[in-house]
Amino acid sequence: MQIAFTKMHGIGNSYIYLDLFQHDYKEDIFCELAQKMANIHTGIGSDGLIIIQPSKIADCGMRVFNKDGSEGTNCGNGLRCVAKYIFERHIVRQELITIETKSGIMLAQVVVQDNRVIEVIVDMGKPLLLRKDIPMLGNPNELVINEIFPLPQQSLLVTALFLGNPNTVVFVNAIEQAPLRTLGGIIANDMRFPYRCNVEFVEVVHEKALKCCVWERGSGITEACGTGACAAVVAAILNGFCQKEEEIVVQLRGGDLVIRWADNDHIWMRGPAEFIADGIYEFLS
Numbered sequence: 714m715q716i717a718f719t720k721m722h723g724i725g726n727s728y729i730y731l732d733l734f735q736h737d738y739k740e741d742i743f744c745e746l747a748q749k750m751a752n753i754h755t756g757i758g759s760d761g762l763i764i765i766q767p768s769k770i771a772d773c774g775m776r777v778f779n780k781d782g783s784e785g786t787n788c789g790n791g792l793r794c795v796a797k798y799i800f801e802r803h804i805v806r807q808e809l810i811t812i813e814t815k816s817g818i819m820l821a822q823v824v825v826q827d828n829r830v831i832e833v834i835v836d837m838g839k840p841l842l843l844r845k846d847i848p849m850l851g852n853p854n855e856l857v858i859n860e861i862f863p864l865p866q867q868s869l870l871v872t873a874l875f876l877g878n879p880n881t882v883v884f885v886n887a888i889e890q891a892p893l894r895t896l897g898g899i900i901a902n903d904m905r906f907p908y909r910c911n912v913e914f915v916e917v918v919h920e921k922a923l924k925c926c927v928w929e930r931g932s933g934i935t936e937a938c939g940t941g942a943c944a945a946v947v948a949a950i951l952n953g954f955c956q957k958e959e960e961i962v963v964q965l966r967g968g969d970l971v972i973r974w975a976d977n978d979h980i981w982m983r984g985p986a987e988f989i990a991d992g993i994y995e996f997l998s
């Protein structure tokens with residue numbers, strides 16, 4: 714079966730995009746397709762698969778599937794790419810775009826220069842801070858801020874929250890020394906998170922800049938994570954390292970995002986989105 718796809722990335726967090734406005738691919742192949750197309754050796758290579766589809770309640774819908782075939786509930790870098798895609802491929806004509814995700818309807822504003830989207834600003838909604846909303850085992854109506862998180866090898870101090878998807882933030886003195894490879898997957902798959910979680914290690918550079926590296930639920934280490942960068946800013950503000958209302962630059966391996974926790978409690982993310990290639994994939998189910 715031939716699959717028409719577009720590969721795009723948001724600061725190095727790359728996905729294979731399928732456009733269901735143009736093609737009628739059935740959802741029962743998405744899990745296997747994500748695993749096969751994301752494979753760098755036998756497929757196209759990406760951090761996962763994103764489905765762009767019609768929606769009854771927004772300009773379009775977005776579903777995100779990780780490398781392991783699991784489905785996420787949102788994708789910050791993916792939202793910017795979807796907004797760019799549907800604007801430049803004329804699925805919509807307006808610059809303010811609504812995108813339905815499994816964690817709610819997101820609002821994206823494309824910034825256009827010479828008919829090209831050079832940047833996208835996304836309202837990522839409000840962070841959810843209670844354990845029951847992350848979700849994380851323990852007292853359901855408690856916050857998880859700078860909490861001791863015992864592991865077999867050592868105990869960490871974590872701040873956990875839901876922002877598009879479950880996130881656990883660990884502050885470190887130097888990002889180069891973050892135990893990303895050794896502990897990222899262990900935390901992400903810990904049984905205290907019923908739906909697993911994305912894990913961000915964060916160094917506070919100063920009150921308006923963070924360094925962040927990420928182990929993503931279902932995909933492992935990625936160059937960047939949009940929802941993770943937003944979660945890092947929320948955690949830094951909750952821990953008193955940064956201030957609400959300020960624009961915070963989050964420096965990830967693949968590039969920078971500008972994040973702001975506004976006074977209406979919404980999180981705003983600003984960053985680029987790029988096309989890489991269009992192609993046809995031979996799917997042998």
Ligand SMILES: N[C@H](CCC[C@H](N)C(=O)O)C(=O)O
Binds near residue numbers: 777785931932937
């Ligand atoms: N791995 C994530 C989905 C992708 C999130 C990330 N790529 C982003 O840019 O937000 C999850 O399963 O929650």
